[in-house]
Amino acid sequence: MARELASASSNSTSGTRVRRAEPPRLGRQHAIVHAFHQALRGKTEGAAPPRILIESPKLLGEALRSRLRIEAVLFTPVGWKQHGVRLGTQLSKHTSTGLVEEAVLRSAVDVETPAGLAALAQPPQVRLEDFWSDPEPTPSLVVVAAGIQDPGNLGTLLRVAEAFGAQGLVSLKGGVSLWRPKTIRASAGALFRLPALDGVEAERWLEFCRSRGARLIAATPRSGKPPEELDWRGRVSLLIGGEGAGLPRAFQRAAEAVSLPMHAQTESLNASVAGAILLYLAWRHRM
Amino acid sequence: MARELASASSNSTSGTRVRRAEPPRLGRQHAIVHAFHQALRGKTEGAAPPRILIESPKLLGEALRSRLRIEAVLFTPVGWKQHGVRLGTQLSKHTSTGLVEEAVLRSAVDVETPAGLAALAQPPQVRLEDFWSDPEPTPSLVVVAAGIQDPGNLGTLLRVAEAFGAQGLVSLKGGVSLWRPKTIRASAGALFRLPALDGVEAERWLEFCRSRGARLIAATPRSGKPPEELDWRGRVSLLIGGEGAGLPRAFQRAAEAVSLPMHAQTESLNASVAGAILLYLAWRHRM
Numbered sequence: 001m002a003r004e005l006a007s008a009s010s011n012s013t014s015g016t017r018v019r020r021a022e023p024p025r026l027g028r029q030h031a032i033v034h035a036f037h038q039a040l041r042g043k044t045e046g047a048a049p050p051r052i053l054i055e056s057p058k059l060l061g062e063a064l065r066s067r068l069r070i071e072a073v074l075f076t077p078v079g080w081k082q083h084g085v086r087l088g089t090q091l092s093k094h095t096s097t098g099l100v101e102e103a104v105l106r107s108a109v110d111v112e113t114p115a116g117l118a119a120l121a122q123p124p125q126v127r128l129e130d131f132w133s134d135p136e137p138t139p140s141l142v143v144v145a146a147g148i149q150d151p152g153n154l155g156t157l158l159r160v161a162e163a164f165g166a167q168g169l170v171s172l173k174g175g176v177s178l179w180r181p182k183t184i185r186a187s188a189g190a191l192f193r194l195p196a197l198d199g200v201e202a203e204r205w206l207e208f209c210r211s212r213g214a215r216l217i218a219a220t221p222r223s224g225k226p227p228e229e230l231d232w233r234g235r236v237s238l239l240i241g242g243e244g245a246g247l248p249r250a251f252q253r254a255a256e257a258v259s260l261p262m263h264a265q266t267e268s269l270n271a272s273v274a275g276a277i278l279l280y281l282a283w284r285h286r287m
Numbered sequence: 288m289a290r291e292l293a294s295a296s297s298n299s300t301s302g303t304r305v306r307r308a309e310p311p312r313l314g315r316q317h318a319i320v321h322a323f324h325q326a327l328r329g330k331t332e333g334a335a336p337p338r339i340l341i342e343s344p345k346l347l348g349e350a351l352r353s354r355l356r357i358e359a360v361l362f363t364p365v366g367w368k369q370h371g372v373r374l375g376t377q378l379s380k381h382t383s384t385g386l387v388e389e390a391v392l393r394s395a396v397d398v399e400t401p402a403g404l405a406a407l408a409q410p411p412q413v414r415l416e417d418f419w420s421d422p423e424p425t426p427s428l429v430v431v432a433a434g435i436q437d438p439g440n441l442g443t444l445l446r447v448a449e450a451f452g453a454q455g456l457v458s459l460k461g462g463v464s465l466w467r468p469k470t471i472r473a474s475a476g477a478l479f480r481l482p483a484l485d486g487v488e489a490e491r492w493l494e495f496c497r498s499r500g501a502r503l504i505a506a507t508p509r510s511g512k513p514p515e516e517l518d519w520r521g522r523v524s525l526l527i528g529g530e531g532a533g534l535p536r537a538f539q540r541a542a543e544a545v546s547l548p549m550h551a552q553t554e555s556l557n558a559s560v561a562g563a564i565l566l567y568l569a570w571r572h573r574m
Contacts, residue, residue: 163549
């Protein structure tokens with residue numbers, strides 16, 4: 001797919017001057033449009049990495065500031081008039097651009113009323129080994145999403161993880177994908193900056209934590225210690241479970257349980273809200 | 288509307304034995320179905336109070352446990368088979384029931400796939416004077432939603448307000464209504480139990496706080512004190528602003544500002560997440 005995208009950008013290889021010219025018109029069957037459809041369905045071809053689907057000028061601005069590699073941008077004619085010139089100078093010569101009809105753009109995005117453009121970007125390259133890679137075990141926390149099914153919750157968790165100084169986020173196999181458009185929107189750009197890994201096996205994460213001397217703390221609705229009684233310094237992996245299934249068994253044995261004290265009438269809080277409170281407390285405690 | 292609903296329930300005035308019998312079939316034009324449509328659009332007739340639209344068996348169970356006055360329940364034939372007998376014994380003789388076709392039920396609810404039933408309930412009666420009505424100024428906090436536009440955020444705020452021991456929630460004029468179906472769903476039943484007032488004038492709330500000796504604390508994205516440095520005891524009104532507009536001016540002068548310390552890259556947190564963290568800290572501080 002990368003080669004297809006590259007070849008479609010041939011009209012723009014000579015730099016920003018050409019970039020300011022109106023991009024070529026593309027039909028619904030064009031390879032670039034196809035790449036958007038694939039990204040929308042969360043599909044990847046061969047060994048290609050997942051793509052980030054960006055659906056608003058604001059989010060595209062965030063992606064550019066975060067130096068993501070933008071592979072393609074589709075504009076409607078109106079979107080091009082509004083945003084094309086300003087964005088054109090910021091896009092590199094490796095970015096394919098195209099003009100499409102409103103209906104084609106709508107078919108390529110997850111939102112009902114697209115804002116005149118959509119873009120595809122490569123996610124930042126992150127490896128498991130990037131976490132806790134400093135030789136000294138400095139205080140740092142990695143959030144682990146364990147079976148979160150709601151993309152809005154996962155996106156919010158990314159946003160609070162960044163806000164409260166987490167080193168990154170790991171999403172375990174079995175939860176919703178990090179690269180779902182709604183996750184990306186809900187993260188408000190945090191996914192472009194915070195090191196994040198998708199689809200990691202629970203056992204692999206457990207082993208990795210052992211090898212790096214990281215302690216596991218798992219949020220549970222009841223029966224854990226209050227967060228104020230735990231030690232959040234050193235290397236900590238904070239597990240936030242999904243709405244229903246709870247934590248993988250391997251973690252239940254290995255992790256210390258933490259529970260937010262709450263009113264008896266409340267059954268539970270949603271994952272992103274509980275995560276936000278714990279991440280805030282952990283951050284303040286590490287300071 | 289109340290009289291119409293009462294007259295339609297004539298087949299069930301003799302108690303739970305009759306309640307177990309299949310309810311009458313109602314057409315799309317029936318007064319009860321009309322009452323659901325009004326509630327769905329957030330409309331009230333004359334001096335009638337707003338209605339709570341309940342869209343799932345689980346939420347109806349919560350409403351019954353919370354002793355809400357259930358005015359009407361519509362079932363599809365399948366919904367009646369699944370839930371009718373069990374619920375029938377819990378419904379009072381003042382509750383009208385009816386059987387409607389799937390399409391009619393769908394027209395009466397906010398969700399795409401209704402779960403076989405929908406109910407209308409009267410919200411609990413709450414007056415401004417119910418807040419801080421104890422003669423001694425015991426530690427207690429009332430959350431004020433100031434211009435929150437997203438019903439999901441407002442519902443989550445209700446849920447965390449209950450979880451962390453707030454005395455109630457007041458929604459100021461200009462924000463989304465407490466009685467929107469999505470607010471009700473997101474509150475997960477908290478709206479049935481927590482004293483909550485909708486559409487209160489900012490000036491009126493300010494005066495009321497003064498008359499009861501309650502301090503105002505307002506959440507702001509930056510420039511306020513960290514929450515750990517504030518005194519959360521006594522009577523406190525915690526203002527959570529909307530996503531965009533910020534706080535009404537009258538409050539800016541009268542309130543102490545609180546801000547969650549966060550990473551420089553994060554612009555802001557959404558209202559319900561910031562509210563959750565502040566409410567948790569305030570609750571722990573009051574203990």
